[in-house]
Amino acid sequence: MKLRGKIAIITGAGKGIGREAALAAAAEGATVVAVARTQSDLDETVALIEEAGGTAISLSRDLTAADQVQSMVDTVVEKYGRIDILVNNAGGYPSEIYDKVKQQAIKIWEWSEAQWDQIIKTNLKIPFLCINKVVPVMIRQGSGDIVSVSSRMGRIASQMGAYAVAKGGIITLTKTTA
Numbered sequence: 001m002k003l004r005g006k007i008a009i010i011t012g013a014g015k016g017i018g019r020e021a022a023l024a025a026a027a028e029g030a031t032v033v034a035v036a037r038t039q040s041d042l043d044e045t046v047a048l049i050e051e052a053g054g055t056a057i058s059l060s061r062d063l064t065a066a067d068q069v070q071s072m073v074d075t076v077v078e079k080y081g082r083i084d085i086l087v088n089n090a091g092g093y094p095s096e097i098y099d100k101v102k103q104q105a106i107k108i109w110e111w112s113e114a115q116w117d118q119i120i121k122t123n124l125k126i127p128f129l130c131i132n133k134v135v136p137v138m139i140r141q142g143s144g145d146i147v148s149v150s151s152r153m154g155r156i157a158s159q160m161g162a163y164a165v166a167k168g169g170i171i172t173l174t175k176t177t178a
Contacts, residue, residue, distance in 0.1 A: 004029030007080045009072070011063060011130060012090035014041025017149060019048070021087050026054030030085065033076050034058045063090050064121050069129040073137060082141050086134045088127035088148040088170070093119070093163055108161050116162045123166035124173070131177055148174045 008025045012018035014036030026032045026049040034045045034056055042058035049056040059075060061068040076083055127148050138144025150170040 001029035003085070006030045006084040007033065007076065007082055008085035008087065009033045009035060009076060009083060009130075009134070010087045010089060011035045011126065012092075012149075013045050013058075014038050015045075018087070018089040019045045021089060021147075022056065023048060023052070023054075025085065025087070026056055027052065030054075031080065032056040033072075035061055035063065035072055036090065037062055063126045063129060066129055066133075069126075069133045073133045077137060083134055083137050084144055086130055086144070086146045088130050088146065090126045091123040091149070091166075106161055111161050119162035120166050120169075123163060124169045127170055127173060131173070135177070146174075146177065150174075 003025055006025075006029070008022075008030040010018055010022040010025060010032055013022040013032070013034035018034075018036065019041075022032045022034050022045055032049055032054065034042050034049075035058070036042050036045075037060060039058065039060040042060060046056045046058050057079075059072050061072050063069055063072070073083070131146060131148075134144070134146070138146075148170050150167045156164070
């Protein structure tokens, strides 16, 4: 139980990698704060954690909005008094864009501004906002750990345009924060 007594915020915890990170953190003894947009997905994650004997709460938030991120932080600090771990996992690729990229590469000049903004907001703005709001808490308490999930697309040039740029941005954001 390496994480016993730790408070861990896991974003994108409703499914996929985020859910698995939440389950793993809980299995190691952390109290998990599972965060995502879809409450039904979060309910399932929390139920899985509790069935395995862990402790978790869910917070449904739109993490692309700074006030929602601040609300998340305030809620956690109010309830637990600290934030020990932040796992920046929220992100993704809208299916309508992903389906198009799977069929044929989209050149960077073929992306619409709206598509670009959506991908950057979902995949790079969220980790920035979470770091921006959580790090001051960690500094005040004298400790904390942040894990930011990226993708191999962030390390190689690809035809996934804004997604690759955002994931590369997460790598640089993490290095800059450290």
